[in-house]
Amino acid sequence: xxxxxxxxxxxxxxxxxxxxxxxxxxxxxxxxxxxxxxxxxxxxxxxxxxxxxxxxxxxxxxxxxxxxxxxxxxxxxxxxxxxxxxxxxxxxxxxxxxxxxxxxxxxxxxxxxxxxxxxxxxxxxxxxxxxxxxxxxxxxxxxxxxxxxxxxxxxxxxxxxxxxxxxxxxxxxxxxxxxxxxxxxxxxxxxxxxxxxxxxxxxxxxxxxxxxxx
Amino acid sequence: xxxxxxxxxxxxxxxxxxxxxxxxxxxxxxxxxxxxxxxxxxxxxxxxxxxxxxxxxxxxxxxxxxxxxxxxxxxxxxxxxxxxxxxxxxxxxxxxxxxxxxxxxxxxxxxxxxxxxxxxxxxxxxxxxxxxxxxxxxxxxxxxxxxxxxxxxxxxxxxxxxxxxxxxxxxxxxxxxxxxxxxxxxxxxxxxxxxxxxxxxxxxxxxxxxxxxx
DNA sequence: CCTACCGATCGGTAGG
DNA sequence: CCTACCGATCGGTAGG
Numbered sequence: 001x002x003x004x005x006x007x008x009x010x011x012x013x014x015x016x017x018x019x020x021x022x023x024x025x026x027x028x029x030x031x032x033x034x035x036x037x038x039x040x041x042x043x044x045x046x047x048x049x050x051x052x053x054x055x056x057x058x059x060x061x062x063x064x065x066x067x068x069x070x071x072x073x074x075x076x077x078x079x080x081x082x083x084x085x086x087x088x089x090x091x092x093x094x095x096x097x098x099x100x101x102x103x104x105x106x107x108x109x110x111x112x113x114x115x116x117x118x119x120x121x122x123x124x125x126x127x128x129x130x131x132x133x134x135x136x137x138x139x140x141x142x143x144x145x146x147x148x149x150x151x152x153x154x155x156x157x158x159x160x161x162x163x164x165x166x167x168x169x170x171x172x173x174x175x176x177x178x179x180x181x182x183x184x185x186x187x188x189x190x191x192x193x194x195x196x197x198x199x200x201x202x203x204x205x206x207x208x209x210x211x212x213x214x
Numbered sequence: 215x216x217x218x219x220x221x222x223x224x225x226x227x228x229x230x231x232x233x234x235x236x237x238x239x240x241x242x243x244x245x246x247x248x249x250x251x252x253x254x255x256x257x258x259x260x261x262x263x264x265x266x267x268x269x270x271x272x273x274x275x276x277x278x279x280x281x282x283x284x285x286x287x288x289x290x291x292x293x294x295x296x297x298x299x300x301x302x303x304x305x306x307x308x309x310x311x312x313x314x315x316x317x318x319x320x321x322x323x324x325x326x327x328x329x330x331x332x333x334x335x336x337x338x339x340x341x342x343x344x345x346x347x348x349x350x351x352x353x354x355x356x357x358x359x360x361x362x363x364x365x366x367x368x369x370x371x372x373x374x375x376x377x378x379x380x381x382x383x384x385x386x387x388x389x390x391x392x393x394x395x396x397x398x399x400x401x402x403x404x405x406x407x408x409x410x411x412x413x414x415x416x417x418x419x420x421x422x423x424x425x426x427x428x
Numbered sequence: 429c430c431t432a433c434c435g436a437t438c439g440g441t442a443g444g
Numbered sequence: 445c446c447t448a449c450c451g452a453t454c455g456g457t458a459g460g
Binding site for chain 1: 257259260340343344380381383384385387388390391392393394395396398399405406410411414415417418419420421422423424425426
């Protein structure tokens with residue numbers, strides 16, 4: 001879960017090197033969460049390193065102790081978020097074997113993971129392109145893992161989509177469009193719950209896909 | 215179509231006042247199109263007024279002659295784009311009375327309007343929030359007009375959605391999610407054409423909505 | 429007296 | 445783990 005762009009972990013407990021602080025990982029998390037909040041609210045370019053430090057109650061130099069630069073913060077936020085999403089979906093896959101139920105479980109897992117990660121989701125959608133190409137590519141590879149899981153579940157639920165059907169991509173991306181767009185209109189405590197919307201989106205996709213394939 | 219934030223139009227042809235340049239509107243359009251290209255590619259904050267001026271082959275001061283500030287450029291790009299979308303959809307509505315065909319015509323109109331407005335679409339999705347709240351509100355009002363048209367067409371095609379059904383909003387927003395997400399995966403000249411995808415998205419929504427409502 | 433346009437530079441702030 | 449700064453560049457505006 002922790003960043004690949006920060007300083008390397010200690011590899012030995014002995015020697016003259018200063019030991020890593022006991023609360024190293026906790027501090028990193030605090031900084032990452034504060035950054036995510038500010039990036040989501042003001043955008044990556046407008047949220048300054050000074051604002052982030054202020055929000056954490058630390059100096060800007062301390063932030064730079066944990067993260068080499070601003071890009072590293074953005075990268076870690078999105079990578080941790082995508083890893084969470086993948087883990088949630090894979091966990092849901094372990095307990096739901098059936099095609100239709102499995103897809104519903106995937107959509108539910110995704111929407112549920114978004115519940116406490118609204119800032120991270122916005123950042124994934126709106127700010128990823130601020131990163132240099134190689135780092136973007138690493139994150140997009142994780143997005144592709146997620147897409148693959150959903151495409152496989154769709155193929156299992158609607159067999160006509162498998163075997164190289166040109167419908168598979170547009171139908172899969174339609175599902176992602178629906179689910180990833182939800183944050184723009186969905187309100188907690190409204191007439192439609194997260195579980196309700198998972199059922200709605202899954203039904204739209206499954207009935208529509210069967211109709212298209214048949 | 216032209217900006218409400220630029221200098222006012224001449225109200226008289228006589229008098230000592232220097233007349234507006236013959237190519238005033240053309241120059242405005244050139245600046246707006248170059249800005250859109252740069253905002254879409256680099257983002258609003260990273261595309262500088264100098265880059266915009268350079269791309270147009272004019273001085274930065276000239277850009278400021280046509281637009282009071284950078285925000286006014288962004289506002290006009292999105293407003294003109296949304297006005298185009300609304301006009302396209304309303305035009306499609308005039309020639310398609312039937313419920314199901316009408317919705318398909320709406321989706322086709324939107325996807326077709328996106329064909330030559332990829333930059334503007336990206337900007338609408340990703341950069342609108344860079345504007346001050348009152349200007350955002352003016353643009354969101356236009357988005358609501360578009361949503362209203364689609365919601366009305368959906369109600370007509372699937373009567374069970376009308377009469378205050380809690381399904382209407384999630385189903386309408388699901389359609390917008392699909393259509394507004396297309397730019398992230400759709401490639402011109404691929405296995406699925408714009409018309410194909412309009413049919414797919416419309417079918418997903420209609421069959422799914424009927425199944426949910428029934 | 430407004431509009432069209434230039435070269436030069438302003439005050440302020442970014443990431444580091 | 446901080447204060448003090450930097451080189452670069454931003455959006456916007458001056459006089460003419």
